[in-house]
Amino acid sequence: xxxxxxxxxxxxxxxxxxxxxxxxxxxxxxxxxxxxxxxxxxxxxxxxxxxxxxxxxxxxxxxxxxxxxxxxxxxxxxxxxxxxxxxxxxxxxxxxxxxxxxxxxxxxxxxxxxxxxxxxxxxxxxxxxxxxxxxxxxxxxxxxxxxxxxxxxxxxxxxxxxxxxxxxxxxxxxxxxxxxxxxxxxxxxxxxxxxxxxxxxxxxxxxxxxxxxxxxxxxxxxxxxxxxxxxxxxxxxxxxxxxxxxxxxxxxxxxxxxxxxxxxxxxxxxxxxxxxxxxxxxxxxxxxxxxxxxxxxxxxxxxxxxxxxxxxxxxxxxxxxxxxxxxxxxxxxxxxxxxxxxxxxxxxxxxxxxxxxxxxxxxxxxxxxxxxxxxxxxxxxxxxxxxxxxxxxxxxxxxxxxxxxxxxxxxxxxxxxxxxxxxxxxxxxxxxxxxxxxxxxxxxxxxxxxxxxxx
Amino acid sequence: xxxxxxxxxxxxxxxxxxxxxxxxxxxxxxxxxxxxxxxxxxxxxxxxxxxxxxxxxxxxxxxxxxxxxxxxxxxxxxxxxxxxxxxxxxxxxxxxxxxxxxxxxxxxxxxxxxxxxxxxxxxxxxxxxxxxxxxxxxxxxxxxxxxxxxxxxxxxxxxxxxxxxxxxxxxxxxxxxxxxxxxxxxxxxxxxxxxxxxxxxxxxxxxxxxxxxxxxxxxxxxxxxxxxxxxxxxxxxxxxxxxxxxxxxxxxxxxxxxxxxxxxxxxxxxxxxxxxxxxxxxxxxxxxx
Numbered sequence: 042x043x044x045x046x047x048x049x050x051x052x053x054x055x056x057x058x059x060x061x062x063x064x065x066x067x068x069x070x071x072x073x074x075x076x077x078x079x080x081x082x083x084x085x086x087x088x089x090x091x092x093x094x095x096x097x098x099x100x101x102x103x104x105x106x107x108x109x110x111x112x113x114x115x116x117x118x119x120x121x122x123x124x125x126x127x128x129x130x131x132x133x134x135x136x137x138x139x140x141x142x143x144x145x146x147x148x149x150x151x152x153x154x155x156x157x158x159x160x161x162x163x164x165x166x167x168x169x170x171x172x173x174x175x176x177x178x179x180x181x182x183x184x185x186x187x188x189x190x191x192x193x194x195x196x197x198x199x200x201x202x203x204x205x206x207x208x209x210x211x212x213x214x215x216x217x218x219x220x221x222x223x224x225x226x227x228x229x230x231x232x233x234x235x236x237x238x239x240x241x242x243x244x245x246x247x248x249x250x251x252x253x254x255x256x257x258x259x260x261x262x263x264x265x266x267x268x269x270x271x272x273x274x275x276x277x278x279x280x281x282x283x284x285x286x287x288x289x290x291x292x293x294x295x296x297x298x299x300x301x302x303x304x305x306x307x308x309x310x311x312x313x314x315x316x317x318x319x320x321x322x323x324x325x326x327x328x329x330x331x332x333x334x335x336x337x338x339x340x341x342x343x344x345x346x347x348x349x350x351x352x353x354x355x356x357x358x359x360x361x362x363x364x365x366x367x368x369x370x371x372x373x374x375x376x377x378x379x380x381x382x383x384x385x386x387x388x389x390x391x392x393x394x395x396x397x398x399x400x401x402x403x404x405x406x407x408x409x410x411x412x413x414x415x416x417x418x419x420x421x422x423x424x425x426x427x428x429x430x431x432x433x434x435x436x437x438x439x440x441x442x443x444x445x446x447x448x449x450x451x452x453x454x455x456x457x458x459x460x461x462x463x464x465x466x467x468x469x470x471x472x473x474x475x476x477x478x479x480x481x482x483x484x485x486x487x488x489x490x491x492x493x494x495x496x
Numbered sequence: 497x498x499x500x501x502x503x504x505x506x507x508x509x510x511x512x513x514x515x516x517x518x519x520x521x522x523x524x525x526x527x528x529x530x531x532x533x534x535x536x537x538x539x540x541x542x543x544x545x546x547x548x549x550x551x552x553x554x555x556x557x558x559x560x561x562x563x564x565x566x567x568x569x570x571x572x573x574x575x576x577x578x579x580x581x582x583x584x585x586x587x588x589x590x591x592x593x594x595x596x597x598x599x600x601x602x603x604x605x606x607x608x609x610x611x612x613x614x615x616x617x618x619x620x621x622x623x624x625x626x627x628x629x630x631x632x633x634x635x636x637x638x639x640x641x642x643x644x645x646x647x648x649x650x651x652x653x654x655x656x657x658x659x660x661x662x663x664x665x666x667x668x669x670x671x672x673x674x675x676x677x678x679x680x681x682x683x684x685x686x687x688x689x690x691x692x693x694x695x696x697x698x699x700x701x702x703x704x705x706x707x708x709x710x711x712x713x714x715x716x717x718x719x720x721x722x723x724x725x726x727x728x729x730x731x732x733x734x735x736x737x738x739x740x741x742x743x744x745x746x747x748x749x750x751x752x753x754x755x756x757x758x759x760x761x762x763x764x765x766x767x768x769x770x771x772x773x774x775x776x777x778x779x780x781x782x783x784x785x
Binding site for chain 1: 497520521524534538539540541565566580581582583584585586713714715716717718719720721723724725730735748749752753756757760761763764767
């Protein structure tokens with residue numbers, strides 16, 4: 042039996058006070074040792090767990106002989122964002138879940154190996170990609186998040202002239218505004234975006250499609266369009282006190298910290314309220330990110346308030362463990378019913394109730410029910426709502442014939458084509474909030490569909 | 497991508513006009529919309545209502561008052577400088593239609609966003625009555641421009657140095673109590689002024705709109721920082737607004753939210769001014785010397 046190589050990390054008591062990356066990455070020796078754990082099955086199952094079909098056995102085999110150049114080439118055949126995916130993919134529910142080793146021991150750490158190869162290449166200097174001869178076809182990609190980047194990359198590789206529109210000032214979507222520096226350094230995202238522009242993709246940032254141009258306008262300028270505008274609209278609970286000063290959506294809190302670098306205020310001009318006692322409502326990865334950012338901004342106590350139990354927390358187990366190690370308090374089976382404030386309309390806390398789990402609901406998870414008489418107050422000067430996001434409706438302004446579901450998501454067929462011919466969509470704007478890699482998979486599928494449409 | 501500053505001057509003390517070379521924004525812009533700009537890499541994103549635009553010439557005009565660090569810095573820029581980001585047009589355009597008589601009220605720097613509305617309402621065939629106010633005559637902007645787009649123009653100054661001695665609300669009330677039917681009022685200015693207008697119009701049955709300018713980050717509905725309470729419902733000023741029914745806005749909440757970062761803003765201004773005064777601080781990079 043072989044033991045999985047542990048990921049070196051910054052000690053919890055140190056990293057809780059800085060924004061540097063938590064996981065430090067394998068050494069070369071560790072990477073080769075971990076690669077050697079791969080038993081090269083005759084019928085490898087891992088690939089079917091990968092939404093972008095990386096030839097996992099092949100790149101791991103190259104790593105065994107320390108041929109990391111070959112390994113990264115193999116990864117990049119289907120994945121243009123390996124340094125990102127190696128860090129933020131939930132491998133435990135994807136490739137690694139299918140690894141044969143996982144039946145008896147721990148699966149091969151495929152994600153960590155992918156990250157090692159990507160980092161190895163970045164340190165050496167990424168070689169500029171070859172440009173393909175132009176097909177003369179113009180394709181617009183709306184949104185530069187994971188779906189847009191994946192689509193733009195494949196479309197450019199196919200020889201189309203790609204223009205990628207981004208509403209914010211930096212490309213990357215959730216990779217830039219959402220996921221914090223300590224999980225995904227922004228330099229890495231910038232380099233991955235650079236790689237895609239080197240493929241010939243023209244990036245237009247600060248362009249809000251639906252406002253400066255509409256889909257109707259763009260149909261005259263482009264031969265095909267991909268919509269990867271994500272699920273950027275924050276949900277609120279609709280309870281009293283949610284508009285008090287000191288209540289943030291996770292989107293706003295994270296955007297201030299990550300995109301605007303408010304943690305470096307006043308060197309950066311964007312301010313943020315640094316709470317002493319912070320409550321984060323929700324149990325997903327976004328909630329963990331917001332909580333850990335609040336801690337790093339200097340809070341004395343940060344707690345996650347979640348209405349179900351530990352078992353149902355939707356965040357990755359690794360993120361939950363990291364948060365616990367750093368001292369985040371978990372108030373489970375707890376739900377806020379009212380945000381409390383003072384005469385200056387500043388938050389002072391949240392009135393919460395205790396919950397118990399009843400019968401399973403439509404999602405298969407046990408339905409939380411309020412325990413009568415369990416009202417209690419949790420003091421707080423900052424409350425962050427991390428209870429999910431919805432698609433942004435701006436894209437529908439001036440998009441004649443673009444069909445949407447009752448949830449506001451864009452309706453597509455199996456190939457990713459919307460109700461408008463030549464306009465594809467993919468990622469969170471189609472599925473609702475999901476993962477980076479599933480959005481990338483949808484971007485790749487749409488790129489394939491657009492290729493066939495254009496040729 | 498950066499944006500050239502085509503023209504820049506100080507209209508009255510601390511209020512500046514800037515013409516920005518932004519053809520795509522100019523082409524799409526409509527009265528009532530706003531832009532978000534960022535001066536440089538370390539800058540914050542600030543929303544400013546569009547004061548003028550010319551699709552043929554490809555420029556957008558903004559008018560701003562020196563308030564916080566960003567507007568103070570912006571005031572020091574010249575036509576040799578560039579803006580890092582200039583995003584727009586954002587928000588819902590004003591619903592300009594032929595109504596009859598429209599009263600446009602602009603207070604202080606709020607006269608700037610009122611101007612394109614006056615032009616648009618006039619063009620749509622309305623009788624335009626404008627009321628523009630300032631603390632003092634030295635701080636009054638766009639008087640000639642507003643006169644040219646208005647059938648009647650009233651001027652008010654808090655200190656009585658020009659026009660009516662008092663507030664714009666007093667003229668609004670006089671008009672409401674007069675014989676002429678008023679079909680719509682649009683009031684833009686400091687929150688205190690807009691709240692006062694909302695108070696004055698309350699007993700009358702006249703549609704009254706205000707343009708809100710709360711704290712924003714992205715301006716596309718993503719952060720929810722700009723949320724305001726209108727008729728008991730949460731709205732995002734950036735995508736649902738910026739114009740709302742004055743009589744339904746919770747001004748106290750809005751004004752309190754506007755003050756959230758006041759301590760941080762004060763620190764930033766102090767640090768910025770110290771840096772500008774020091775000989776070595778900015779190295780002349782900010783063009784303040």
